[in-house]
Ligand SMILES: Nc1nc2c(c(=O)[nH]1)N[C@H]1C(S)=C(S)[C@@H](COP(=O)(O)O)O[C@H]1N2
């Protein structure tokens with residue numbers, strides 16, 4: 490199995506698209522075409538066929554729309570902003586954050602436009618099971634979550650390992666408040682997160698087949714990282730429920746780590762005594778470590794991490810250790 494993964498992985502430039510392609514929406518498809526050449530998979534061809542037309546925000550939102558919340562819950566959006574968190578940079582335009590996404594279940598390595606492929610993805614009804622090393626394992630459906638949790642909005646920086654970055658307002662609650670419901674045992678040393686496993690609803694998952702990528706997508710944190718106040722469960726973005734392409738109906742947000750740690754569309758959270766296997770760490774452990782803290786001094790084997798560029802702009806910033814969140818998390822790594 491690993492051999493096959495490696496083969497897919499090694500297709501040059503396919504999975505980590507050069508920033509030049511995406512820095513500017515106008516050049517986007519033209520450059521995509523030029524640079525990707527014949528390396529395109531099915532998803533990529535569809536992008537290509539769509540030509541140079543620019544999608545509007547309305548079209549993108551419509552394509553990724555979820556079922557409306559029951560009326561009694563609609564008052565949750567927009568949630569009050571937690572003023573403790575500031576971007577320190579301009580906010581990313583909403584259209585950029587909903588158009589340019591990483592969601593391999595739908596696109597694999599050939600496209601950032603998962604919004605085009607999420608049509609069959611059913612995000613309602615949805616439930617999340619929290620189990621493993623805890624006294625009170627539970628399965629909550631999304632409405633239960635909305636009723637039991639206290640929602641707030643947080644302005645967070647996001648940094649992908651591929652060097653793109655964004656500043657966006659998430660709606661949700663700290664993961665710690667959810668984990669407390671199930672009463673973790675002292676034997677809980679790690680937390681794993683598992684994404685939905687429905688190939689019929691996710692084109693790349695289906696076309697890539699079993700035995701290629703280690704579906705479903707999984708990620709993991711240490712229990713200390715999971716309980717840190719920064720670690721957030723998001724159900725919304727820009728004051729509205731998440732669109733499918735951003736991980737509806739519920740995803741993780743870990744802003745001091747590379748974006749691949751922030752699993753989307755989660756169905757299971759498991760407290761474990763051993764470090765769990767994760768999707769990217771299984772695919773390519775030398776390039777995607779389990780810890781994956783943002784760090785300008787540690788290059789990716791194939792590119793530098795010194796600087797990052799903000800989606801939809803030509804702006805480049807110096808990468809900061811822990812993505813600038815050291816005051817919250819540096820102590821986790823000082824022992
Ligand atoms: N299930 C799942 N979660 C995922 C991914 C994915 O492919 N599948 N990609 C990750 C990566 S690499 C990043 S950078 C972020 C991107 O979140 P966004 O597309 O909403 O900006 O989601 C992460 N979560």
Ligand SMILES: [Mo]
Pocket residue numbers: 591648649650651747748749
């Ligand atoms: Mo990423």
